[in-house]
Amino acid sequence: MNLLVVGSVAYDSVQTAHGSVDRALGGSATFFALASSLWARTHIVAVVGDDFRQSDLDRLRQRGVDVSGISQVPGQTFRWGGVYSPHFETRTTLFTELNVFASFNPQIGSVGAAADCVFLANIHPDLQLSVLDQCHRPRFVALDTMNFWISGERPSLERVLRRVDCVFVNDEEAYALSGVANLSLAARRIHAMGPRTVIIKRGEHGAVLFHDGKAQQMPAVILDDVVDPTGAGDSFAGGFMGYVASQPRVDTRVLQTAVVVGTLTASYAVQGFSVDRLETLTIEDLAARHDLLTANLLPSSVDWPSIRSQNRPLAVGVA
């Protein structure tokens, strides 16, 4: 099934404890599509400048991404520069040059309109709404957002939330969006705003799927070698949405597996700068890491009956 992503295609300059890259391929739609294209034909709608390298379009095409919706216009491509603290707890933006992205007005065309699944990356909620207005009843729509829109464009954001199936946010965004400080309560309030599925991205701590009245946790992989966390969230969303788009139906089981796929995808993405690791990712890689992760989860099978029988209440005044 076809998948549409509307977001940014950018050039990033990134410094981490492991090195730096300049004008490296980035942007939400780029990370997303390179992750999702492992599972489903992915159509990007984005805008780039006349400085955008043909070789970067080729890299996307090599992975089967449909780049026909990337329009090239006069001017510079969106650029972002940032530096991560040594332990990756904080990220400081050095510059954001919107360039041609400043006047991005997504036209999704007939291919985009026919998409089965749609991911609205982190752009102005009015643009997200405009995309939805152009779609022909997609069966699954998800969006990403951030505090800038949550605080600054709430009415628009609430309008688009009513029309999506799924939202991806981190803990802080969930609190800001819901106005409550507890994750479960926050998810409940966000459900009430529209999305039946709420996914909390917790970076190195994994993810939580709130769906169908349950909170389900996905631990993250403990990595020796995080190189560059840029794009981790979009890679997660790409793995998730790609898997969903590859399935005939969207049910609880599919969403659960999609969170597993998204988590594993992001764990690889952060092991290289830019999109380097995503470009060579295989389903075999995901399966291998999933085996490793589950082997290292602490025993789900604790023998409580035998523990109870061996540890009768101590001879004290407790009930």
Add this chain to the structure above:
Amino acid sequence: MNLLVVGSVAYDSVQTAHGSVDRALGGSATFFALASSLWARTHIVAVVGDDFRQSDLDRLRQRGVDVSGISQVPGQTFRWGGVYSPHFETRTTLFTELNVFASFNPQIGSVGAAADCVFLANIHPDLQLSVLDQCHRPRFVALDTMNFWISGERPSLERVLRRVDCVFVNDEEAYALSGVANLSLAARRIHAMGPRTVIIKRGEHGAVLFHDGKAQQMPAVILDDVVDPTGAGDSFAGGFMGYVASQPRVDTRVLQTAVVVGTLTASYAVQGFSVDRLETLTIEDLAARHDLLTANLLPSSVDWPSIRSQNRPLAVGVA
């Protein structure tokens, strides 16, 4: 088997989004012992002032804690006051009055010296060393510490680390102690300092057990109602060490289950102010919550072979 804990018994004044308590029973040894006494006879060595309430000693006795090593001396009991931010991300200390704790010089006596398992709560590493010097070859010794000692008393801390089996630290402490910013690498360096077992406490994100060349994760329970996180780490350590002390041998399997017990114990501890919830905790409670947690872990069984067969590489130029 007997368990010795050496640490603080204190009165805490705590404010959270859920309310406040003043001069409530607290201190590392208190939380620890109320958690561990569910599993093993626990002997506290600590000091309190003449303001310490008899009723608080009774609360400990009620749970089977041996309070004969708590010496009462003229002066005021250690007092701590703090306020948590609404989402519990930060804690601000309002006051710390060491009082009688300032001249604490633990004498563990014959009961303490004979203890099978020993927990050195977060006190000056020289005092931790002095306790070890008084012990008769305990079979399992663990310590807690903090950045104040890691940066200020490193030579002493390194001496005591060489003599313990297990250390409890959080992410930041592990980085500070090891000088490396990655959790796995940090654990490896800490192993090289002495402890064969390194436990990383990650609060609402669970815990990681580094032992025997493996990193094993324990996710935390997602709670609707965190009331007061004070003492969570000591409750974790108490559950862990209590379970270890209850077992005939300390092997990998026992350490794994102990991390599960510690995590579940802490998840209850934070649902009440002070030690309120620990006082009524049962093994049944732990088992019930463990069932809930494992039921809500995302499927460990993803059918990768069938996923692979359904998702053959897309018709693109990828290997």
